[in-house]
Amino acid sequence: MCPNTASTSRHRDGSPRTMHPRRPLRVAAASPSRLLRAGQSSSCRQCGHRIDLYQRTDQRPIALHPAELATTDVPASCRWHLSSGIAHPHGDGSPWCRIPHAVLCPGRTATIRMSPHIEAMRRQLAVRTRRLIDTGAITQAPPTPCETPADSGCPDRAVVQLLLGRYLAEGPIDGIRCVAQTRQRRRCPHPVLDPRTPAGIWTLLPVGPQHGQLALPDALMAVYDLSRLPYTEQLRWRTQRCPAHAATPGAADLTLAGWQVFDPLLHAAHLHTRLPHPPSRRREA
Incomplete structure (x- = not known):
């Protein structure tokens, strides 16, 4: 006796089952933005x-x-x-x-x-x-004190020099995460800093005005310099992608890059006059 199983294309009462095909999220080639609206x-x-x-x-x-x-x-x-x-x-x-x-x-x-x-x-x-x-749905968290180079060895938000400009990162150098979307429709978990690619160097540079910013007294600040790297590598950092997603330009971004144009007056709290500890330099060498 053969079992009489209902077809998966119909409900138990025999009515047709509406199947909506899954459509992958894509970005048009002519779009000026590589950012997906999903998740924004x-x-x-x-x-x-x-x-x-x-x-x-x-x-x-x-x-x-x-x-x-x-x-x-x-x-x-x-x-x-x-x-x-x-x-x-x-x-x-x-x-x-x-x-x-x-x-x-x-x-x-x-x-x-x-x-x-x-x-x-x-x-x-x-x-x-x-x-x-x-109702407790939202709570106002108290501000947490930022770590200093003496405590963590690396600025909590690094200042990076690339593509003839200076940018303030959303976190430490080793914490900058790729913004591309994976095949599972999630954000890529890999960092932008990769030991298999050329790395920048920590150096002390003058806190000088850039792009019409107001001048400040002469002082030195710790900057993660990427200006000596090839243009393609600097562009990879600017677009905030890991080496794997940098090689696949068709992959869309799931979130915006966390860079901010560095302004010495607005971002004075992130000025550090000392270089990170030697362990950070050995890790990036």
Whole structure:
């Protein structure tokens, strides 16, 4: 006697089963951004509300409110529009626009004059934030003291010189992680620093102004210098990819690179006048 099993393409009652094929996430070849929109939604650390991260024309990230607003309700200086995954700081002529989350965030002080509609949105978000705090959904963690080179041997956020500029990393040199997406649709776990590739050197360089920045008194600061490496290797660091994903340009990025253009005035807390300990140099040699 042969068992009578139902086909997997139909339900037990015989009705057809709708099968939705899985579509892989891809980035168009003509797109100016290699960033996937999947996984770019996050929560504000101050108010707990959803934010959408986009890349600006200067390759810096910006957090936008997830919903569109009427252009007449948004001040001209706060209007943003999206084109091919890039955020542009002006309107595109349509009656709708996006607004930075910093303007609506109830955890920040308003610095511009806003319309009654924007003020009402801020009050609504403030009420929701209070509910999240009361229910324990979000907690305001106390600031933790940063480690100094004398404690950890390496700056908590390294200053890196590459491609004729200086950038502030999101963490120590050995903690910079690849931003590419793996085949399992997760972020690559490998670091950008690889012992099989040429490494930079820690050196003391003057804290001089760059790109029109204000001049500071003559002083030396610890910088991880990559300027002597080949251009392709410096570009790999700038795009924040491991050697394996640097060789596959078709792979998309799952998150934005954590670089910030270094400014001696804004990032004065990350100025270190001493080189890291010798163990760090041996590891990077």
